[in-house]
Structures are given as structure tokens and as C-alpha cells.
Amino acid sequence: MRKFVYLGAALLALAVALAATAGIGSAAPANSADTKLSLVAYSTPRAAYGQLIPAFQKTADGKDVSFTQSYGASGDQARAVKAGLDADIVALSLGPDVDELVKAGLVDAKWKKQSYKGMVTDSLVVFVVRDGNPKKIKGWNDLLRPGVEVITPNPFTSGGARWNVMAAYGAWRKQGKTDKQAQTNLLKLFKNVTVQDTSARNALNTFASGKGDVFLAYENEALFAQSQGQDLPFVIPKQTILIENPIAVMKNSGDKEKANQFLRYLRTPAAQQIFADNGYRPVVKSVLEKNRKKFPVRPGEFTIDQLGLGGWDKVQKRFFDPDAGIMARIERQVGGVTG
Amino acid sequence: MSSTAVVEPRRVRASGDRAATALSLGFVTLFLMVMVALPIAALVWEAKSDGAQSFWDAVTSPQALAALKLTLGAAAIVALLNAVLGTMTAWVLVRDDFRGKAAVNAIIDLPFALPTIVAGLTLLALYGPASPVGINVAYTRTAIVLAMMFVTLPFVVRTVQPVLRELDTELEEAAHSLGASQTTTFRRVVFPNLLPGILSGVALAFAKAVGEFGALVIITGNIPYKSEVSSVYIFGRIESGDSAAAAAAAVVLLAISFATLLSIGVLRHFATRHDRA
Numbered sequence: 001m002r003k004f005v006y007l008g009a010a011l012l013a014l015a016v017a018l019a020a021t022a023g024i025g026s027a028a029p030a031n032s033a034d035t036k037l038s039l040v041a042y043s044t045p046r047a048a049y050g051q052l053i054p055a056f057q058k059t060a061d062g063k064d065v066s067f068t069q070s071y072g073a074s075g076d077q078a079r080a081v082k083a084g085l086d087a088d089i090v091a092l093s094l095g096p097d098v099d100e101l102v103k104a105g106l107v108d109a110k111w112k113k114q115s116y117k118g119m120v121t122d123s124l125v126v127f128v129v130r131d132g133n134p135k136k137i138k139g140w141n142d143l144l145r146p147g148v149e150v151i152t153p154n155p156f157t158s159g160g161a162r163w164n165v166m167a168a169y170g171a172w173r174k175q176g177k178t179d180k181q182a183q184t185n186l187l188k189l190f191k192n193v194t195v196q197d198t199s200a201r202n203a204l205n206t207f208a209s210g211k212g213d214v215f216l217a218y219e220n221e222a223l224f225a226q227s228q229g230q231d232l233p234f235v236i237p238k239q240t241i242l243i244e245n246p247i248a249v250m251k252n253s254g255d256k257e258k259a260n261q262f263l264r265y266l267r268t269p270a271a272q273q274i275f276a277d278n279g280y281r282p283v284v285k286s287v288l289e290k291n292r293k294k295f296p297v298r299p300g301e302f303t304i305d306q307l308g309l310g311g312w313d314k315v316q317k318r319f320f321d322p323d324a325g326i327m328a329r330i331e332r333q334v335g336g337v338t339g
Numbered sequence: 340m341s342s343t344a345v346v347e348p349r350r351v352r353a354s355g356d357r358a359a360t361a362l363s364l365g366f367v368t369l370f371l372m373v374m375v376a377l378p379i380a381a382l383v384w385e386a387k388s389d390g391a392q393s394f395w396d397a398v399t400s401p402q403a404l405a406a407l408k409l410t411l412g413a414a415a416i417v418a419l420l421n422a423v424l425g426t427m428t429a430w431v432l433v434r435d436d437f438r439g440k441a442a443v444n445a446i447i448d449l450p451f452a453l454p455t456i457v458a459g460l461t462l463l464a465l466y467g468p469a470s471p472v473g474i475n476v477a478y479t480r481t482a483i484v485l486a487m488m489f490v491t492l493p494f495v496v497r498t499v500q501p502v503l504r505e506l507d508t509e510l511e512e513a514a515h516s517l518g519a520s521q522t523t524t525f526r527r528v529v530f531p532n533l534l535p536g537i538l539s540g541v542a543l544a545f546a547k548a549v550g551e552f553g554a555l556v557i558i559t560g561n562i563p564y565k566s567e568v569s570s571v572y573i574f575g576r577i578e579s580g581d582s583a584a585a586a587a588a589a590v591v592l593l594a595i596s597f598a599t600l601l602s603i604g605v606l607r608h609f610a611t612r613h614d615r616a
Contacts, residue, residue, distance in 0.1 A: 156579050157575040157578045158578070159578065195560045197557075198561060198575075206557075209467040209477070211478065322584070323400065328402075332401065332564065334562070335562065336565075
């Protein structure tokens with residue numbers, strides 16, 4: 001009998017200890033006059049937000065607003081928010097990650113109907129090449145040549161890598177190839193992929209270590225790396241996809257009004273210029289025009305919606321279903337597994 | 340455990356001891372519940388959330404099987420290499436005297452302190468395409484073994500070292516004086532004493548290698564069906580929103596690790612049966 005008494009005491013002690021540790025996690029109460037916004041974002045725009053937040057705090061709307069910021073892989077961030085990570089604003093790398101939050105009832109389904117289709121920055125899929133472009137890589141067909149080693153993250157572990165796949169597929173469609181031919185080319189392309197890293201960051205490490213001839217990357221990251229003094233020459237293919245990065249306010253945000261003010265600020269010319277300085281193509285056309293030297297016009301540029309595939313929603317299922325998707329089949333064929 | 344403790348005759352203040360035992364037993368049980376049993380139960384729960392058929396489909400999909408084969412094969416090689424090289428390292432550290440021995444002894448544990456993703460980056464820089472020492476094994480299966488070796492190196496060394504230190508050299512001398520050769524002495528006298536320690540270390544190394552992610556993700560190339568290990572495959576399933584399949588693959592990995600640990604435990608029991616007799 002006494003045994004149980006002691007066991008009970010131990011249980012209680014542990015419960016108290018657990019409760020105490022749990023308490024450490026909760027934030028200290030903020031000054032009631034201030035507003036605190038929690039921004040949960042994917043990792044690449046960290047430097048941009050580092051400049052944007054202080055700039056916003058200097059505006060009338062941003063006075064007395066403090067921010068907590070969290071950066072990580074886009075899919076991880078979406079999952080963390082779904083699991084209860086406190087967020088007022090989510091800035092992710094691709095629409096489907098926001099749609100995951102819509103499905104969980106955390107973001108309004110109408111987020112795409114906001115100004116600029118709910119997007120805050122654009123970019124392009126580009127080819128990062130070796131110094132002097134020794135393999136003379138210009139267009140997508142050059143990636144299919146035997147002996148050309150391509151580095152791209154795996155589209156199943158990196159949401160961002162799905163942009164690369166759709167850029168390639170869309171480019172061939174733009175060149176007049178049929179759906180079937182474009183899929184065949186995707187298979188050829190992935191036969192030339194010698195490393196499929198789990199994330200764009202790891203893929204950059206791989207390329208920097210000396211592996212591969214071409215690295216499928218994003219214009220903003222290449223520009224940012226160049227601005228940091230890294231030698232990363234890149235080629236923009238004639239046809240490529242316009243990457244669109246979404247931003248949305250959470251339904252359960254404590255201060256939707258302020259959160260929306262921040263979103264409005266991010267689409268002002270001043271804020272868009274900061275994004276441009278950090279390598280992102282502005283969504284605001286006037287700012288984009290002003291920075292044309294940095295962001296040349298690509299006539300063969302297309303968005304995911306312009307591919308006529310029904311947008312990301314359908315594309316996710318058709319291309320990236322881990323069992324039945326086109327890319328799952330291609331990975332099987334690349335791996336020498338039939339069926 | 341508790342019952343054997345309380346019936347020991349020399350325990351006089353039985354009731355106080357019993358209470359203390361109950362307290363510690365209760366605490367340990369709870370601790371293990373919170374830290375180990377509940378998370379594993381939750382994992383199994385998640386794995387079967389889509390039903391038995393999808394569990395089976397998930398674990399028998401060609402990609403999952405290819406990744407599993409590669410992981411287990413590499414982990415087995417790593418376990419064997421560790422058994423030999425770890426024992427040799429422990430031997431040198433205990434039996435030989437050389438300058439800087441203390442430093443070398445301290446270095447052994449460093450792979451544990453290094454975040455494994457940093458380990459991966461370091462190995463890539465050293466043994467990748469831009470290798471300063473002219474060794475390029477990155478993105479091959481050799482790299483998988485190399486990375487697994489790096490993160491599991493301390494286990495066998497640390498389990499064999501104390502046994503070796505306790506081992507009386509007089510035993511070996513006696514064997515020698517009775518005419519046993521060096522190899523015979525090692526095989527018949529030293530090795531049986533070390534075996535339990537080696538087995539413990541090998542089991543730990545194997546389990547750690549099977550679950551390793553950080554170091555491998557950088558250096559393996561991650562080509563599905565070719566160089567994708569199970570932990571990376573599982574990560575891909577999570578990223579694709581298929582957490583049930585991810586959990587299913589993880590459960591298989593755990594079950595295999597558990598079976599391995601268990602059978603090594605049995606082997607160890609068998610190897611030490613004379614000590615207990």
C-alpha cells in the first residue's frame with residue numbers, strides 16, 4: 001500500500017516539474033500598449049525581413065509594434081504552425097504550404113484573393129554554372145546532354161525543388177513539346193541529376209564543394225550570394241517559371257488589424273525596393289521596372305497558373321504524389337525499378 | 340528488480356528501504372514512460388492511422404525497401420568495422436603508453452559533441468570533390484559507411500575500455516607461461532572477457548547508424564533507390580504530407596533495431612554465462 005503512496009508522490013513531483021518546464025516556454029507578458037506580431041517565415045528572406053521590420057517600425061502604423069521571428073524550411077514551418085506554433089503572419093516559399101494551413105482551418109481560404117494574389121515577392125528558376133560556363137549551358141535542352149551533371153534538391157524532401165521540376169516541364173511545353181515529351185525530358189533530366197539534396201541550402205553546399213556542372217537554383221538566392229561576395233555565376237534560361245512567394249495572416253491572430261497593416265506595408269514601393277535589394281523580384285510592377293537592370297525581362301516567363309494544369313493544387317497531386325505522382329514514377333525509373 | 344532487493348537478508352530497515360525502492364522504481368518507470376514508451380506508442384499509433392493495408396503498402400513500397408536494405412547493409416558493415424577498429428583503439432589506449440594519450444582519449448568522444456549536420460559538412464569538405472587530401476568518396480555508398488563510422492566511433496571504444504582496464508594481466512602471463520601463443524592467449528583468454536563489451540558497443544553503434552540523419556543527408560547524394568537511406572526516405576514522406584507512411588517506415592526501422600539489440604543482448608547473456616555460474 002505504501003508503495004503506491006510513494007509512487008503517487010513521485011508522479012506528483014514529476015507532474016510539477018513538467019508543468020514548471022512547460023511554463024518556461026510561455027512568453028513574458030508584453031507591455032499592454034504594444035503590439036507583438038509573430039512572423040513565421042521560410043529561411044531565405046531572413047536578411048530582407050531584418051531590414052523590413054525596422055523600416056516598418058519607423059512608419060506610423062508600425063510604431064510600438066514588436067516582432068518575434070522564426071525562420072526555417074517552408075514545409076517545416078507550415079507543419080510547426082499547424083502543430084500550434086504561435087503565428088500572426090506566415091511567409092512561405094510556395095502556395096501549397098499556405099493551403100496546408102487553409103486545410104487546417106488556420107488561414108482564410110480567400111488568402112489568394114488578396115492584392116497581388118496573396119504574393120509578396122517573385123523570383124525565377126535559374127541555372128547556376130561553373131566559372132566561365134565551361135559546359136556552355138544556356139537552355140533546358142543543354143541539361144539533357146550526356147555528361148552534364150545537374151544538382152537539384154529532391155522534390156519530395158524540398159518543397160522549393162518543385163519549382164525546379166515545374167520550371168523544366170513548363171519550359172518544354174512552352175517550346176512546343178507535348179505533355180508526354182515533356183515528361184520524357186524530365187526523366188532524361190533526372191538521369192543527369194547526380195545528387196538530390198534534401199534542401200536548397202544543402203544543394204548549394206554540394207555545388208560549392210565542387211560537385212556538378214549546373215545547379216538549379218533561384219535567382220534571388222544567386223543574387224543574394226553574389227551580394228555577399230560569393231562567386232555564383234548564373235544563366236537565366238529563355239523559358240522559366242516565375243516563382244511566387246505567398247504571405248498570409250492567420251485567422252487566429254491576436255491583432256489581425258496590425259498584421260494586415262504589416263502586409264500592406266510590405267507591398268509599398270519602399271518595402272518592395274528592400275526586397276529587390278535582397279535579390280527578390282518585386283510584385284509591384286513599378287518597382288520591378290525601376291530595377292530592370294538587375295531583373296532582366298524574360299519573354300518566356302510563365303507562372304504555375306499559366307501552365308493550364310489547374311494550379312498548384314492539381315500539380316501537387318499529378319506530379320508530386322509520393323506514390324502515384326509523375327515524379328515518383330520518374331524517380332523509380334531513374335533508380336532502375338520498373339513499374 | 341525490487342523483489343530481489345527487498346529479500347536480501349542484510350537489509351535490516353526493510354520498510355524504509357522498501358519505500359525507497361518503490362519511490363525510485365516508480366520514478367524510473369514514469370521517466371521511461373515519458374521519455375521512451377509514450378513517444379514510441381504515439382509513433383505506432385500514427386503508423387496505423389491509415390489502416391493495416393496502407394501500413395503494409397507503405398513498408399513494402401520499392402522505395403522504402405531499397406532505402407531499408409541500404410541502411411541495414413551499411414549499418415551492419417559499420418557495426419563490424421567498429422567491433423574491430425573500436426577494440427583496437429581501446430586496446431592501444433589502455434595497454435600502450437605514448438605522449439598525448441590523454442588528448443587522444445578525449446578526442447574519441449568529440450563525434451558525439453559535434454552536431455551531425457556539421458559532421459556531414461566537414462566530411463564533405465574533406466572527402467568530397469574538392470578534397471584537400473585527394474580522397475573523393477562523396478555521394479557513393481562508401482560515404483554512407485564513412486559518415487556512419489564517424490558518428491558511431493566512440494561506442495565500442497568506450498564499452499571495451501573499462502573492461503580492458505579491469506582485466507588482470509596476470510591471466511595473460513599465466514597463459515603465456517603455460518605455453519599459449521600470443522594469438523591463443525588473445526583468442527582464449529582476452530577476447531572472451533572483452534566480448535560482452537564489444538557486443539554492447541556494436542549494438543549501440545548499429546542502432547545509432549540505422550537512425551542517423553544529419554551526417555548522411557549531406558554526403559550521400561540521396562538518389563532514391565540508389566543512395567537514399569531510410570531516415571532520408573522518411574523525411575521525404577513527411578515533407579510530402581504523408582506522415583502515416585513516414586511513421587510506418589520508422590516503426591519498421593525501430594522494430595529491426597529492437598530485434599538487433601535484443602538478439603545481441605541474448606548473445607551477450609550466452610557469452611557471459613560462465614561468469615554467472
